[in-house]
Amino acid sequence: MRRKPKIRIWIIDKKTIIVSLFAIIFTILVMSKIALSNKIIPDKENKIKAKTILIDPGHGGIDGGANKGNILEKNINLDIAIQVSSILKANGANAILTRNKDISLDKLINDGGSRYKRDLNARTNIINSSNADLFISIHANCISGDTSENGTMIFYRGKGSPSNKLADNIMSNIHNEFKSLNRNQHSPQIGDYYILRNAKIPGVIIETGFISNESDCNLLLNSDFKNRIAEAICLGINDYFKGTASN
Numbered sequence: 386m387r388r389k390p391k392i393r394i395w396i397i398d399k400k401t402i403i404v405s406l407f408a409i410i411f412t413i414l415v416m417s418k419i420a421l422s423n424k425i426i427p428d429k430e431n432k433i434k435a436k437t438i439l440i441d442p443g444h445g446g447i448d449g450g451a452n453k454g455n456i457l458e459k460n461i462n463l464d465i466a467i468q469v470s471s472i473l474k475a476n477g478a479n480a481i482l483t484r485n486k487d488i489s490l491d492k493l494i495n496d497g498g499s500r501y502k503r504d505l506n507a508r509t510n511i512i513n514s515s516n517a518d519l520f521i522s523i524h525a526n527c528i529s530g531d532t533s534e535n536g537t538m539i540f541y542r543g544k545g546s547p548s549n550k551l552a553d554n555i556m557s558n559i560h561n562e563f564k565s566l567n568r569n570q571h572s573p574q575i576g577d578y579y580i581l582r583n584a585k586i587p588g589v590i591i592e593t594g595f596i597s598n599e600s601d602c603n604l605l606l607n608s609d610f611k612n613r614i615a616e617a618i619c620l621g622i623n624d625y626f627k628g629t630a631s632n
């Protein structure tokens with residue numbers, strides 16, 4: 386009578402151990418498969434190794450950014466930014482995110498300015514104190530009353546500047562990746578935005594698509610599209626470093 390429960394406990398424990406081992410092995414396999422699938426740049430073409438890239442997912446927390454119903458820009462931006470970060474890391478770069486969760490950054494600044502301005506100030510401070518080689522700010526576009534405009538837009542500051550080159554490199558990879566989708570192919574544009582004006586390192590604002598356009602909006606909610614645009618962004622960053630004289 387006494388031995389029976391002991392045997393039962395032993396059997397349950399053994400089962401638990403075996404199940405746990407399988408779970409651990411499965412998790413390791415899945416994680417390494419994800420890491421391997423994120424390694425998109427062959428070693429001999431890799432110019433982002435040991436580079437530091439700052440990724441800024443626009444908005445967050447109380448600031449949802451553009452919206453269509455309950456679809457909020459801030460969530461799309463964060464998803465793509467996290468994917469960019471993990472691809473960069475899998476390819477040997479350092480990646481810093483201004484936010485890695487659903488928060489606004491205004492509380493980091495206490496200068497009495499508006500919440501919106503303090504949030505932008507905090508992002509700019511992170512960019513300028515990061516020692517990063519470049520930054521990308523990720524957003525999604527929206528035009529109220531216009532459902533036809535679609536496609537990715539990229540803004541930079543200074544014609545012929547490193548930021549201009551970065552914008553060109555990222556855009557050509559995005560065009561190349563999505564040429565079969567029949568989206569509008571915008572050229573990079575000069576943009577007069579706070580972050581671009583005040584950042585001391587090269588950088589661009591990427592408006593990944595228009596949530597006001599049904600087709601673009603569906604793409605921005607699709608994990609395959611988000612992964613592919615993140616890959617194109619990373620390939621564009623690698624192309625940027627390929628062309629840098631010191632590399």
Ligand SMILES: [Zn+2]
Nearest residue numbers: 443450524525
């Ligand atoms: Zn935005």
